[in-house]
Amino acid sequence: MTPEIATAFDVQRVREDFPILRRTVAGRPLVYLDNAATTQKPRAVLDAIAGYYTTINANVHRGVHELSERATEAYEGSRERLRAFVNAASTREIVFTRNATEGINLVAHSFARPRLRPGDEVLVSAMEHHSNIVPWQLACEATGAVLKVAPIDDRGDLMLDAFAALLSPRTRIAAITHMSNALGTVTPAREIVRIAHAAGVPVLLDASQAAYHMPVDVQALDCDFLVATGHKLYGPTGIGLLYGKEALLEAMPPFLGGGDMISSVTFERSSWNVLPYKFEAGTPNIEAAIGLHAALDYIDAIGFDAIGAHESDLLAYGTSVLESTPGVRLIGTAARKASVISFVMEGVHPHDIGTIVDREGIALRTGHHCAQPVMDRFGVPGTARASLAVYNTREEIDALGRALRRVREVFA
Amino acid sequence: MMTELTELYQEVILDHNRRPRNFHALAEASHTAEGYNPLCGDRLTLYLKINGDRIEEVAFQGAGCAISKASASMMTDELTGRTVDEAIALFERFHRMVTSPPDQGVEDMGKLSSLAGVRQFPVRVKCASLAWHTLKAAIGRKPRVSTE
Numbered sequence: 001m002t003p004e005i006a007t008a009f010d011v012q013r014v015r016e017d018f019p020i021l022r023r024t025v026a027g028r029p030l031v032y033l034d035n036a037a038t039t040q041k042p043r044a045v046l047d048a049i050a051g052y053y054t055t056i057n058a059n060v061h062r063g064v065h066e067l068s069e070r071a072t073e074a075y076e077g078s079r080e081r082l083r084a085f086v087n088a089a090s091t092r093e094i095v096f097t098r099n100a101t102e103g104i105n106l107v108a109h110s111f112a113r114p115r116l117r118p119g120d121e122v123l124v125s126a127m128e129h130h131s132n133i134v135p136w137q138l139a140c141e142a143t144g145a146v147l148k149v150a151p152i153d154d155r156g157d158l159m160l161d162a163f164a165a166l167l168s169p170r171t172r173i174a175a176i177t178h179m180s181n182a183l184g185t186v187t188p189a190r191e192i193v194r195i196a197h198a199a200g201v202p203v204l205l206d207a208s209q210a211a212y213h214m215p216v217d218v219q220a221l222d223c224d225f226l227v228a229t230g231h232k233l234y235g236p237t238g239i240g241l242l243y244g245k246e247a248l249l250e251a252m253p254p255f256l257g258g259g260d261m262i263s264s265v266t267f268e269r270s271s272w273n274v275l276p277y278k279f280e281a282g283t284p285n286i287e288a289a290i291g292l293h294a295a296l297d298y299i300d301a302i303g304f305d306a307i308g309a310h311e312s313d314l315l316a317y318g319t320s321v322l323e324s325t326p327g328v329r330l331i332g333t334a335a336r337k338a339s340v341i342s343f344v345m346e347g348v349h350p351h352d353i354g355t356i357v358d359r360e361g362i363a364l365r366t367g368h369h370c371a372q373p374v375m376d377r378f379g380v381p382g383t384a385r386a387s388l389a390v391y392n393t394r395e396e397i398d399a400l401g402r403a404l405r406r407v408r409e410v411f412a
Numbered sequence: 413m414m415t416e417l418t419e420l421y422q423e424v425i426l427d428h429n430r431r432p433r434n435f436h437a438l439a440e441a442s443h444t445a446e447g448y449n450p451l452c453g454d455r456l457t458l459y460l461k462i463n464g465d466r467i468e469e470v471a472f473q474g475a476g477c478a479i480s481k482a483s484a485s486m487m488t489d490e491l492t493g494r495t496v497d498e499a500i501a502l503f504e505r506f507h508r509m510v511t512s513p514p515d516q517g518v519e520d521m522g523k524l525s526s527l528a529g530v531r532q533f534p535v536r537v538k539c540a541s542l543a544w545h546t547l548k549a550a551i552g553r554k555p556r557v558s559t560e
Contacts, residue, residue, distance in 0.1 A: 347430075349477035351452055352421075355533060359417050368453045375453070381475040382453050410421050411429075411478070 009306040015391045017042040017298070028361030031396045036181045036209060036340055036387035037365050038231045041295070045235055048294035049287045059283055061260055075286050078293035079276075085296045086226065087217040088243050092275040095242040095249070096284055100208040101131040103227035103242035104175065106279060107204055108135035110252040111225070111244075115172050118144030123166055123174040123201070125150045125158050126377055127183055130370045132175050132206045145172070152377065156183040156332040160191065167199035174203045178210035178226075182371040182385070183332030184315075184340030186210065193222050202248070208232055212389070213311060213338045215304045218243050230288060234389075235295030239288035242279070249275050256281040307390050311339050314388045314397065321401040322386075327408055331383050339388040342369075345404070348411045350384040356410060357403040364400075419529035420536070421478065428482035433489050438471040443553055447474075447546030449538055454480045458546045465495045477539050479530060484543035486523050496551055503544050510540050 015021050018040045023030050032040060052074065058067035060075045076091070083091045097103045112122065122136045126149050133147075140147050148171070150163035158176070167174070174196045178189045189205055196203045202224035207216050211228040218226050225248070230239035244252075254261055254272055258281035263271045272278045299307070318341050322328050327346040345353055354366035367382040368375045375382055386400060438444075438459035447456045456474030460467055470488040474481075487506075491499050506527075509518045514531035530540045 349475075349481075351454075351477035351536070351539065352479070355420070355536060356417060367451070372453070381455070410417070411426065 009302070009310055011310065011391065011393050014302065015393075017044070018391055019043055019046070021391060025361040025363070026359045031360075031362040031399050033386040033388065033392065033396065033400065034363045034365045035389035035392075036232075036369075036385065038237070039212060039234045039389050040391070041234055041236070041291075042298050044294045044298050045291045049236065049291045052287050052290045060286055061277070071286060074290050074293075075284065078289040081293045081296050082241055085216075085300075086211075086228075086241070086243055087219050089219060090246060093218075093243055093246050093249065095244065095276040095279045096289055097227070097240040097242050097279075098238055098285070099231075099240040100206060100227040100229040101135075101240075103225075103240055104132055104204065104206065105135045106242055106255040107173075107175075107225050107227075107244070108139040110255050110279075111202075111248065112136070112139045112173050113143060114253065116140070116143035116145040119170060120145040120172050121148050121168060121170045122146070123148045123150060123163070123171050123176075125163070125176050125187075126152045127156065127158070127180040127185060127371065127374050128175070128177055129181055129206065129208070130372070131208075132177060132204075133373070136175060149373075150176075152185075152374075156180065156185045156334040158185070158187050158192070160188065160195065163192065164195045164199075167196060167201050171196075171199065171201045173224075174201050175206065176203065177206040177208075178216070179207070179213065179338060180332070180371070180374070181209050181340065181387075182369040182374045182383070183334065183342055184337040184387075185332060185334035186214070186336040186338050188336075189221050189223070197222070209340075210338070212299070213304075214308060224248055230292040230295065233292065233295050234298055235292035236285075236288040238285045239292050246275065249279070254278050254281070258282045260284075302390060310390060311388055311392075314392055314394065315339055315341070317394050318386060318388065318397045318400075321397050322404070325401055325404045325408075328404065331378050331380060340385060341387070342383040342385045344380050344383050345407065348407055350382045352411070353384045353404070353407050356407045357400065360399065360403040360406070362396075362400055362403050416529070416532040420533060422526045422529065424486075424523055424526045425478060425482040425529075428485040429478035432472075432481055432485040434469075434471040434492075435473065435485065436471050437473055438469060441469075441471075443550040445546050445550035445553065447542045447549070449476075449480070449542050451538065452477070454539060454542055456480070456484055456543060456546060458484070458543065458550050460491075460547075460550050462496065462551075465497070467491050467494050467496065467499060472543065476542065477536075479527070479536055479539040480542045483527055483540045484546075486527070487543045487547065490522075490524060491547070499547065499551065503548055506544055507541065510537050 056070040058071040060072040204225040205223045226243040228241045231237040261281040331342040350366035365385045441459035443460040454476035459471045461469035
């Protein structure tokens, strides 16, 4: 490592920002490799949440009193921060949701359903998370539309030609992941949008995984909708992002009804608030929005160049360590991957791997990763998955390698 | 190796995982049920050949972790030749064993006692119980079978 890089990015200093990384599990230092499920939170996020409750807690968009004004300012400040983070043209295009799942449900309900007629089609890919399958199945069931699935190849890459061929005059929307949680595949999102738009089909991108590993620019991608979730962005749970092009959101009916999303209510009729509030019924998760603001500041202070370089190094190192571990087979070897190493071990079920490495202090995800169709595609009941974040180290990968050899010993 | 792990992955469990007994379909089964743990994806199909009140043959197929597979394998061994009532009593005893507090002693259930180690791993209790719950489901279909 050159001195310049050492000063530019120091993983040990990053680790100091995450209080939880000091704890032990089963008497060993915690090795947290389940980041694709959720990331740990830096102190700045914890402080922001505590700061909100200790200084400005009040409901937003309501009172004229000082606290409510300050809370509203902080909440809306977070929206502007998120707008800048994904480079949306306007905060009117930034809807706070509970999570990415809610964002997809919102689009399925308010955008897709009114457009879907019997025989119409919704196109997803074979590597979607359940959250980008089930809302579309519900919409299809309710309307008589048909769910189509673009295939992936044996490495876990989306087959773009097949995707293009599946776009038909009946396709009303394509909902595709920007990065697979189960395989680590980074999809050519810009190309996907370009191909779909050429066929006149709007695109929702699921950026839940991509958003904490690489810059996501909605204008450059030209996607119609994009969802992400705060708790994978080193932020709190309970806050998600739905980006939608303003004209589309404007034309959509509300998703949930209630306070805050209306401009006036009588028993005869109600009228809807302006964007984005039309889609934010009820008291929102204010603390989480404020925590997310701090998380995005934290990410940008390190920068995606440094994050990407560090994680690429870890991914390459982890891949080589696992490939050289006897009996291990990687699932997901796409040309472009980020931060996820999914694997199976000959003769050992993923859950047994998970239990044994847990006793070494290592947190892995095991099972189907909410992506059962992906498991079926590769003919495995599940995988063990190590997923990386900015604070992981090569030493932690080494610890995983040693623990996996222990798994082999137990099951020898 | 930590002690809880050695307790969980005892030789008898590893052996049943490597070489599961009665691991096949049973064409002449009178009762079948499918057990599925949606949390972890473990899946097994249990086949019983019940003649009168007697379980003459038991077999299973499926995919799961070492604990769920070994538990199913040992269960099929234990059930062969038992009456339905005995099988249900065994289910109750097994259930009591794997859900008792880990610091408490367990009654001797022969080979099945080796599965008491799951008590140290609360999320794995379901793995050990899956086959047994499937057994209960399969037996529960008896009325339907008898009406045919």
